[in-house]
Amino acid sequence: MSETVKYLLDESRLPRAWYNITADMPEPMAPVLHPVSREPVTADDLASLFPRGVIEQEVSSERYIDIPEPVRRVYRQWRPSPLYRARRLEQALSTPARIYYKYEGVSPAGSHKPNTAVPQAFYNAAEGIRRITTETGAGQWGSSLAMAGAMFGLEIVVYMVKVSFQQKPYRRAFMESFGARCIASPSDTTESGRKILAERPDSTGSLGVAISEAVELAVQREDTHYALGSVLNHVLLHQSVIGLEAMEQMAMADDYPDIVIGCTGGGSNFAGIAFPFMGEQFRGGRSLEVVAVEPAACPTLTRGRFAYDYGDTAHLTPLTKMHTLGSSFMPPGFHAGGLRYHGMAPQISHLAHLGHIKARAYNQLECFEAGLQFARAEGIIPAPEANHAVKATIDEAIRCREAGESRAILFNLCGHGNFDMQAYTDYLAGRLRDDEYDAAEGSMALAGLPSV
Amino acid sequence: MSETVKYLLDESRLPRAWYNITADMPEPMAPVLHPVSREPVTADDLASLFPRGVIEQEVSSERYIDIPEPVRRVYRQWRPSPLYRARRLEQALSTPARIYYKYEGVSPAGSHKPNTAVPQAFYNAAEGIRRITTETGAGQWGSSLAMAGAMFGLEIVVYMVKVSFQQKPYRRAFMESFGARCIASPSDTTESGRKILAERPDSTGSLGVAISEAVELAVQREDTHYALGSVLNHVLLHQSVIGLEAMEQMAMADDYPDIVIGCTGGGSNFAGIAFPFMGEQFRGGRSLEVVAVEPAACPTLTRGRFAYDYGDTAHLTPLTKMHTLGSSFMPPGFHAGGLRYHGMAPQISHLAHLGHIKARAYNQLECFEAGLQFARAEGIIPAPEANHAVKATIDEAIRCREAGESRAILFNLCGHGNFDMQAYTDYLAGRLRDDEYDAAEGSMALAGLPSV
Numbered sequence: 001m002s003e004t005v006k007y008l009l010d011e012s013r014l015p016r017a018w019y020n021i022t023a024d025m026p027e028p029m030a031p032v033l034h035p036v037s038r039e040p041v042t043a044d045d046l047a048s049l050f051p052r053g054v055i056e057q058e059v060s061s062e063r064y065i066d067i068p069e070p071v072r073r074v075y076r077q078w079r080p081s082p083l084y085r086a087r088r089l090e091q092a093l094s095t096p097a098r099i100y101y102k103y104e105g106v107s108p109a110g111s112h113k114p115n116t117a118v119p120q121a122f123y124n125a126a127e128g129i130r131r132i133t134t135e136t137g138a139g140q141w142g143s144s145l146a147m148a149g150a151m152f153g154l155e156i157v158v159y160m161v162k163v164s165f166q167q168k169p170y171r172r173a174f175m176e177s178f179g180a181r182c183i184a185s186p187s188d189t190t191e192s193g194r195k196i197l198a199e200r201p202d203s204t205g206s207l208g209v210a211i212s213e214a215v216e217l218a219v220q221r222e223d224t225h226y227a228l229g230s231v232l233n234h235v236l237l238h239q240s241v242i243g244l245e246a247m248e249q250m251a252m253a254d255d256y257p258d259i260v261i262g263c264t265g266g267g268s269n270f271a272g273i274a275f276p277f278m279g280e281q282f283r284g285g286r287s288l289e290v291v292a293v294e295p296a297a298c299p300t301l302t303r304g305r306f307a308y309d310y311g312d313t314a315h316l317t318p319l320t321k322m323h324t325l326g327s328s329f330m331p332p333g334f335h336a337g338g339l340r341y342h343g344m345a346p347q348i349s350h351l352a353h354l355g356h357i358k359a360r361a362y363n364q365l366e367c368f369e370a371g372l373q374f375a376r377a378e379g380i381i382p383a384p385e386a387n388h389a390v391k392a393t394i395d396e397a398i399r400c401r402e403a404g405e406s407r408a409i410l411f412n413l414c415g416h417g418n419f420d421m422q423a424y425t426d427y428l429a430g431r432l433r434d435d436e437y438d439a440a441e442g443s444m445a446l447a448g449l450p451s452v
Numbered sequence: 453m454s455e456t457v458k459y460l461l462d463e464s465r466l467p468r469a470w471y472n473i474t475a476d477m478p479e480p481m482a483p484v485l486h487p488v489s490r491e492p493v494t495a496d497d498l499a500s501l502f503p504r505g506v507i508e509q510e511v512s513s514e515r516y517i518d519i520p521e522p523v524r525r526v527y528r529q530w531r532p533s534p535l536y537r538a539r540r541l542e543q544a545l546s547t548p549a550r551i552y553y554k555y556e557g558v559s560p561a562g563s564h565k566p567n568t569a570v571p572q573a574f575y576n577a578a579e580g581i582r583r584i585t586t587e588t589g590a591g592q593w594g595s596s597l598a599m600a601g602a603m604f605g606l607e608i609v610v611y612m613v614k615v616s617f618q619q620k621p622y623r624r625a626f627m628e629s630f631g632a633r634c635i636a637s638p639s640d641t642t643e644s645g646r647k648i649l650a651e652r653p654d655s656t657g658s659l660g661v662a663i664s665e666a667v668e669l670a671v672q673r674e675d676t677h678y679a680l681g682s683v684l685n686h687v688l689l690h691q692s693v694i695g696l697e698a699m700e701q702m703a704m705a706d707d708y709p710d711i712v713i714g715c716t717g718g719g720s721n722f723a724g725i726a727f728p729f730m731g732e733q734f735r736g737g738r739s740l741e742v743v744a745v746e747p748a749a750c751p752t753l754t755r756g757r758f759a760y761d762y763g764d765t766a767h768l769t770p771l772t773k774m775h776t777l778g779s780s781f782m783p784p785g786f787h788a789g790g791l792r793y794h795g796m797a798p799q800i801s802h803l804a805h806l807g808h809i810k811a812r813a814y815n816q817l818e819c820f821e822a823g824l825q826f827a828r829a830e831g832i833i834p835a836p837e838a839n840h841a842v843k844a845t846i847d848e849a850i851r852c853r854e855a856g857e858s859r860a861i862l863f864n865l866c867g868h869g870n871f872d873m874q875a876y877t878d879y880l881a882g883r884l885r886d887d888e889y890d891a892a893e894g895s896m897a898l899a900g901l902p903s904v
Contacts, residue, residue, distance in 0.1 A: 077831060177828075379529060379599050
């Protein structure tokens with residue numbers, strides 16, 4: 001029997017700096033605009049939300065940015081994370097493809113999110129901030145920030161999309177175990193929330209609404225900041241530890257990926273694995289195929305528009321040029337809650353627009369089927385979000401089998417499914433169905449895009 | 453801020469052999485007796501339940517037993533597991549104690565159980581067995597065997613104690629995700645189950661009943677064996693990888709434990725961490741204190757009797773001399789389901805009887821409180837079972853503070869609490885209470901002990 005092989009870096013090889021793809025962008029990105037003036041935002045505009053350390057990273061064009069030692073010390077609790085050669089899966093698929101996966105489920109919160117939660121908590125604590133507000137969908141991000149907050153002595157307030165709050169009571173318990181406060185959104189604690197509730201009392205919420213609530217609370221108090229778990233440049237920067245480690249681990253395996261695959265909601269786990277390899281390519285290194293996988297029911301890259309849009313429903317955030325389904329788009333309630341966002345990271349959108357990233361969309365049933373096939377071979381049950389990357393990987397491996405071609409496929413297994421067993425229960429019982437992208441609602445949401 | 457330190461062994465230091473404490477026992481153990489003849493059992497008596505490879509280990513007195521290479525290859529997916537110096541917890545407690553914990557939650561099933569599930573599946577598959585039956589309480593063991601079964605192509609049937617089956621639907625989904633069949637016990641699929649249901653139609657089951665059902669099914673078919681997740685010598689043997697690694701990691705930390713702590717249900721995670729150190733002591737090495745921590749509501753070591761008893765309710769298993777509350781004892785439904793067993797591993801019972809292991813019992817509320825204190829400092833939410841070890845560790849660290857003494861405390865964090873968030877939800881909402889050991893029921897159960 002073939003056995004899965006682990007490539008584990010020595011702790012001394014934990015990256016000392018994050019990689020910033022802005023330094024290697026083939027073309028410059030469109031500026032971020034102030035939501036009211038529509039002029040390019042300044043560092044001062046962002047100072048009510050984020051610490052200086054983070055704002056500098058957001059706008060930096062330095063290729064490498066040092067990871068502070070206290071952050072590295074926390075990273076070391078679970079990093080470097082393992083990279084595996086999935087030989088058992090290869091065998092099950094009878095494929096000549098070489099399948100590798102980087103496994104981020106080894107973090108205490110079970111996903112890649114602590115990679116950015118820890119530095120964000122660190123920079124805020126270092127600047128004397130006492131409280132951070134945020135939103136969470138599936139709960140991975142809120143859980144991670146709750147954990148990081150406990151470590152750095154910060155109070156954490158999490159607005160959790162109401163449908164997830166109801167579907168996933170254990171995520172709330174997880175956050176509260178770390179001392180965080182978790183509020184179902186839309187809530188009556190903010191103007192933005194009350195407005196939505198007045199219009200739609202039975203609203204089950206969305207990430208866009210939850211962001212509005214968290215931002216609104218953050219700007220009210222000087223000791224309070226806001227943190228975002230994806231989309232922004234500094235978040236993608238922090239996630240680059242994934243790809244930086246993976247590059248070294250692929251070298252240990254004496255191999256190099258022909259194709260890199262990640263699932264995309266806001267884009268942070270995808271960027272984490274892909275950007276260091278893409279930067280290498282832009283600097284004249286080996287070229288590779290890069291595939292972003294999204295849910296067919298929230299098809300930001302495959303059916304959205306590349307345009308300026310708000311990050312939230314109440315239009316409190318800056319305007320960024322990105323692939324978007326429109327900030328009023330309400331994604332259906334499929335189980336990959338981490339992928340239910342109307343927008344996409346501007347850096348990813350920019351690179352997809354330039355043709356450097358291919359996007360693919362899948363329905364949830366085929367993704368769960370792929371996830372179970374992976375689990376039975378590799379022993380790990382993936383998060384529903386990660387199943388999208390698994391599905392694209394299996395499809396690619398089957399293509400390799402049919403073409404008699406041995407390509408190296410690398411994907412990011414961004415989290416385990418321990419907190420998503422209701423989804424698997426429903427899938428196994430035949431109770432899940434595929435949601436459609438509602439093209440009519442989609443058109444309306446796109447028609448509402450700001451004219452910038 | 454102090455930071456938790458990780459000691460991670462290189463993969464090349466993964467143990468090549470398990471450690472068998474039988475070789476170093478200060479006095480020989482009482483023989484295991486056949487349930488009907490009451491003569492010492494022979495290897496043949498056990499052959500309908502277990503593969504030869506496992507039976508040889510059960511009765512072996514060799515000090516080291518080679519780990520087969522296919523088992524080591526699977527172990528390598530998550531082993532060697534990390535050992536941490538809990539500096540953040542030390543700081544939170546203002547203790548001069550040095551607190552170390554070995555973390556077994558990094559396995560794909562989230563606990564130490566795969567350490568024995570994998571070799572048991574391997575030996576069965578190697579001997580042509582196609583199906584394994586077992587029981588599970590909290591679900592950690594059933595999940596682990598389901599995973600191992602998927603890896604070695606075995607059909608797995610799990611009898612899950614009904615109260616847990618109802619309380620923990622996600623554990624069932626976990627097992628089914630790996631293709632296992634999960635049946636609530638008592639069930640109508642066996643004679644043992646039907647008998648209990650006839651007497652008590654509303655029975656919520658017990659490990660003793662579930663073992664009877666699994667054993668009954670196993671003996672009916674030649675291609676079917678039974679597997680136990682704790683108690684027996686070979687299970688404790690497999691878990692010795694924990695302590696063997698920990699010995700090397702303590703050496704990396706240039707330290708040696710003054711006290712080793714583990715929680716005890718059947719005893720396997722406790723033996724896993726403690727036996728290699730105890731063996732060293734018996735062979736003339738440094739002496740240390742060894743503490744087994746159990747729930748006050750199922751106080752096998754602290755209030756049970758050291759006597760011959762059956763491992764199951766229907767008395768299908770051999771008789772072993774152990775600490776027992778009586779095989780008819782029905783533990784109350786507290787949340788540390790993995791510690792709800794009437795008996796204790798004979799090797800542990802023997803060593804406790806000889807005075808080499810101290811036992812301590814705690815109520816669940818104080819254990820959850822300790823678990824949350826640990827989580828907020830160290831970032832990991834422990835399983836309710838592991839909270840018992842955490843509680844004893846914190847108590848010891850506080851004693852050190854009060855005595856101004858810097859002792860090295862090592863405990864086994866045998867699993868994470870990701871599947872136990874209902875328990876934390878109830879604890880945080882103030883809905884949990886402490887169960888009492890029912891001394892009257894206990895006396896009745898003890899009165900039913902066989903007269904051997």
